[in-house]
Amino acid sequence: MAYVLYGDRRCGNAIVELLLAAADAEVELRRVPLEGDGQLAPGYRAVNPMGRLPALILPDGTLVTESLACALVVAERHQEAGLMPPIGSAERATALRWMTVLAAELYPAITRWDYPARFADDPAGVADRARDDSRRIWRLIETSIAPAPFATGPRFSALDAQIAVMSRWSNGPASWVDAHCPKVAAVTHAVATHPKAGPAYIRHFGPY
Template sequence: MTHPYKLYGCKRCGSVPIEAALAEIGAPYEAVELDFAGNEQWGDAYRKINPLGRIPALELPDGTIVTESAACLLIVCERHPEAGLLPPANSSDRGRLYRWLMFASNNIYEAIGRVDYPERYVEDKAAAPGAERVAMKDLERFWQMVETHLKPGPYALGPRYSALDLYLSVLARWSVRDWVIDNCPRLADMVRVTAARPKVAPIWQHHFGGEPL
């Protein structure tokens, strides 16, 4: 490596699972914490890194920029197979991981955006509360699908810990949190076990405080 990974993120945002994966791997990295409340992600400096102004972005040791949280997570894990955060390439668990990671990225993450910023999805701002309610219902439906398809724990793929646990745990911590606790016990247990892992716990504490979910 010519230099460590550089991870652009902020507190409680989409960079958290990548940061946790880097910690689990033991790979050297520099965490660049952007001022999200101050809209630093929309500034010219960061827009040169990610023109969409979205977090996270990951600079690889050779200077290549990767965006999109699931892509950042996968490339880190693929480059460090010794950490075991991805199941073997020819295993059925690798297919399950890809399926649910992409499901979470394309559906759950997107619905969280509609909950947080409903006014961006409607022409008439008066319709924003309705858009938020629809997004909340979508989240409940999506999380129930994940709950139904989880293997017997403690992790999403059963006894095997993987990058999928990191990704799902962060998204569950963001969205319909009380509903998840009340209606998705297997998912809630997976988050608690993941957040308590020795290398994940300090990062979780930094971003989310003492509560795992």
């Protein structure tokens, strides 16, 4: 039985897809186009009542939503792939710290940036503040990591998949992250050239 992953190009499902690829896990990809709000259509809401991408169905039929939960569940189900640093290690503590910041702080900022009219009558003000919040988070990560070449050392982890995917969002063609956060860019490059996760990254974002 394969995993089933609902998502769209360049979205949070890409994080999960990279990890499944790194684990050599079989996955059926089901596209839900954000353009036209396919994520809010009744058919997809029957899968994920949150109306958000991604949604992951495990081979036993269990539904997992929320990109952080999906990443951690895949990592724990494929321990042989080493998608998280070892339990109890300093690297794991660091990975969990930044993974939570990205999922709990950056992701909502991106939502405010992409859908500002949901949050206030002054959408431009909300979008500006969300952009600033997002850049503050990337600056913090930039000053805290020392890629070697991955964020916590020589091994690719779920944190790297998150960094590579989420640093591509809302940056525009001349990416702000690439211009201001060379360490984040270096992690992204390491992911894009990883023998297993790299091809999945390139399917979403192109070569890097």
